[in-house]
Amino acid sequence: MYPKLQYISQGKTIEEQLYNIHQALDAGCEWIQMRFKNQTEKNTFALAESVKFLCEEYLAHFIINDDVYLAQQIAADGVHLGLTDMKITEARTFLGTTKIIGATANTFEDIVFQTQNGCDYIGLGPFQFTETKEKLSPILGIEGYAYIFNKLKAEDIQIPIYAIGGITLENIESLITTGVHRVAVSGMITKSSQKEKLIQQLNEKLYANIIV
Numbered sequence: 231m232y233p234k235l236q237y238i239s240q241g242k243t244i245e246e247q248l249y250n251i252h253q254a255l256d257a258g259c260e261w262i263q264m265r266f267k268n269q270t271e272k273n274t275f276a277l278a279e280s281v282k283f284l285c286e287e288y289l290a291h292f293i294i295n296d297d298v299y300l301a302q303q304i305a306a307d308g309v310h311l312g313l314t315d316m317k318i319t320e321a322r323t324f325l326g327t328t329k330i331i332g333a334t335a336n337t338f339e340d341i342v343f344q345t346q347n348g349c350d351y352i353g354l355g356p357f358q359f360t361e362t363k364e365k366l367s368p369i370l371g372i373e374g375y376a377y378i379f380n381k382l383k384a385e386d387i388q389i390p391i392y393a394i395g396g397i398t399l400e401n402i403e404s405l406i407t408t409g410v411h412r413v414a415v416s417g418m419i420t421k422s423s424q425k426e427k428l429i430q431q432l433n434e435k436l437y438a439n440i441i442v
C-alpha cells in the first residue's frame with residue numbers, strides 16, 4: 231500500500247525545488263508530489279526529469295500535480311488532480327490502471343464522487359489555514375475530519391484518505407484522533423532544519439496503530 235506520508239514540493243525555481251525534494255528524500259520521505267505552479271512547460275519538464283531520476287535513486291513514489299500529460303510523458307507513478315483539474319475518469323483513460331490517480335476532496339460528497347470516478351486515494355483538506363495554497367476551500371478543522379471519518383465508517387467507504395493543509399507536528403496528533411492515518415505535507419517538511427528527525431516522528435505517529 232502507499233506510504234502514509236507524502237511530501238508536496240515547494241520552490242520558485244528548478245534549483246529550489248530540486249534542493250527541497252532531494253532533502254526530503256534524503257531525510258526518509260518515500261513519496262514525492264511535484265507541485266511547481268505558474269511555470270513554463272520547459273521548466274516543468276526539466277524539473278520532472280530530474281525528480282524522476284532522484285525518486286528512482288531513492289526508490290520513492292513520484293507523482294505530478296495537475297499535469298496528466300507530463301506524468302504520462304515522463305512515466306511518473308501518477309498524478310494528483312483537484313476538483314477543477316482534468317476529470318478522474320478522463321485521466322484514467324489516458325494513464326491506465328497501473329498509475330496512481332489522487333483526487334482532492336473538501337466534503338464527504340466530494341469523496342464519494344471522486345471515489346466513484348475511480349481515484350486511488352483522496353487528499354482531504356484543508357485541515358487548517360495554510361499559505362502554501364492560494365485558493366483554499368473552507369477549513370475543515372478537527373470537527374470536519376471527525377464528521378467525515380464517522381460518515382465514511384458508517385457507509386463502509388474504504389479509500390486511503392490523506393489529510394492536507396496546515397499540518398504541523400503540534401496539531402497532527404489531534405488530527406489522528408479523528409481517524410486520519412495518512413498526511414500530505416509541504417511547508418512543515420520544507421522549513422524543517424531537522425528533516426530526518428521530523429520524518430521519523432511523523433512516521434512513528436502515522437504507523438503507530440498498525441497491528442502486525
Ligand SMILES: Cc1ncc(COP(=O)(O)OP(=O)(O)O)c(N)n1
Pocket residue numbers: 236238263265295296310311312313314315332333334335352353354355363392394414
Ligand atoms: C495529496 C493532495 N491533496 C490535495 C491537493 C490539492 O490539489 P488541488 O486541489 O488540485 O490544488 P493544487 O495543489 O493544484 O493547487 C494536492 N495537491 N495533493
Ligand SMILES: Cc1nc(C(=O)O)sc1CCOP(=O)(O)O
Pocket residue numbers: 238334353354355356357359360361362363366367394395396397414415416417418
Ligand atoms: C496543496 C494543498 N492543497 C490543499 C487542499 O486543501 O486541497 S492545502 C495544500 C497546501 C499544503 O501545504 P502545507 O502542508 O504547507 O500546508
Ligand SMILES: [Mg+2]
Pocket residue numbers: 295296310311312315
Ligand atoms: Mg490541482
